[in-house]
Amino acid sequence: xxxxxxxxxxxxxxxxxxxxARARGLGAARSGVGHWWAQRLSAVALLPLVLWFVAAxxxxxxxxxxxxxxxxxxxxxxxxxxxxxxxxFYHMQLGxxxxxxxxxxxxxxKLAALLAMKAACLLLALTAxxxxxxxxx
Amino acid sequence: MQDARxxxxxxxxxxxxxxxxxxxxxxxxxRPQITSALSIFHRITGVALSVGTLLMVWxxxxxxxxxxxxxxxxxxxxxxxxxxxxxxxLALFFHLLNGIRHLAWDAGRGFELPQVHASGWxxxxxxxxxTMAVWIVGVVTx
Numbered sequence: 001x002x003x004x005x006x007x008x009x010x011x012x013x014x015x016x017x018x019x020x021a022r023a024r025g026l027g028a029a030r031s032g033v034g035h036w037w038a039q040r041l042s043a044v045a046l047l048p049l050v051l052w053f054v055a056a057x058x059x060x061x062x063x064x065x066x067x068x069x070x071x072x073x074x075x076x077x078x079x080x081x082x083x084x085x086x087x088x089f090y091h092m093q094l095g096x097x098x099x100x101x102x103x104x105x106x107x108x109x110k111l112a113a114l115l116a117m118k119a120a121c122l123l124l125a126l127t128a129x130x131x132x133x134x135x136x137x
Numbered sequence: 138m139q140d141a142r143x144x145x146x147x148x149x150x151x152x153x154x155x156x157x158x159x160x161x162x163x164x165x166x167x168r169p170q171i172t173s174a175l176s177i178f179h180r181i182t183g184v185a186l187s188v189g190t191l192l193m194v195w196x197x198x199x200x201x202x203x204x205x206x207x208x209x210x211x212x213x214x215x216x217x218x219x220x221x222x223x224x225x226x227l228a229l230f231f232h233l234l235n236g237i238r239h240l241a242w243d244a245g246r247g248f249e250l251p252q253v254h255a256s257g258w259x260x261x262x263x264x265x266x267x268t269m270a271v272w273i274v275g276v277v278t279x
Contacts, residue, residue: 040243054271066203092190
């Protein structure tokens with residue numbers, strides 16, 4: 001199909017809107033592709049981190065508290081653990097945000113749910129970071 | 138445009154051209170297929186994994202003290218804990234593998250219907266296989 005026939009079939013409405021206005025509006029979500037891109041980036045980061053974490057948990061199965069604390073205190077493990085916590089909770093709040101935005105339509109409820117979810121994610125992430133740091137230091 | 142309601146179906150595509158948006162079929166009249174089933178499973182496992190982070194946080198906090206760790210280990214070793222941990226493993230591997238599938242789609246690959254069906258089954262079988270492998274290794278080494 002060439003350009004002229006496609007244009008002939010396309011519906012037309014005269015709207016006074018410049019391409020600049022379209023770019024400024026950043027679409028229905030008003031944030032452009034930032035959220036989408038952040039979710040993909042954190043997903044890629046989580047691929048190796050999660051596999052490492054599962055292997056680590058497997059190696060620690062049945063171990064006592066001293067062994068777990070000793071494992072978490074090793075610098076490489078501590079850094080990877082901090083990376084995992086940051087990437088997980090970042091990815092998680094991005095995903096839960098989409099779920100809330102999809103299913104809660106009342107603006108007030110939506111805002112309240114989003115704020116509560118983000119706050120919970122932040123508190124959980126900080127708790128996990130503090131616990132991991134205390135094991136490491 | 139004949140009907141005023143048609144106006145709601147008009148929008149501009151990413152190239153700025155005016156297009157008539159397709160109306161997606163409603164869920165109730167749509168036959169369940171592996172494509173739609175795995176799509177909603179991706180979301181369900183994502184939410185389940187979010188809840189599962191509570192266990193990870195508890196595990197990290199607990200690891201700071203012998204008494205705290207005994208509590209977490211006791212819970213994880215209990216029947217409820219084992220079921221939760223097994224579900225967490227399965228949800229994790231499903232979400233991880235299906236996430237790779239999504240990343241491939243984002244790169245514009247694997248969009249043909251036979252490929253979509255095949256990759257879907259690879260994700261399902263892969264998640265089951267990896268979960269079983271991890272648990273067999275876990276039980277053997279314990």
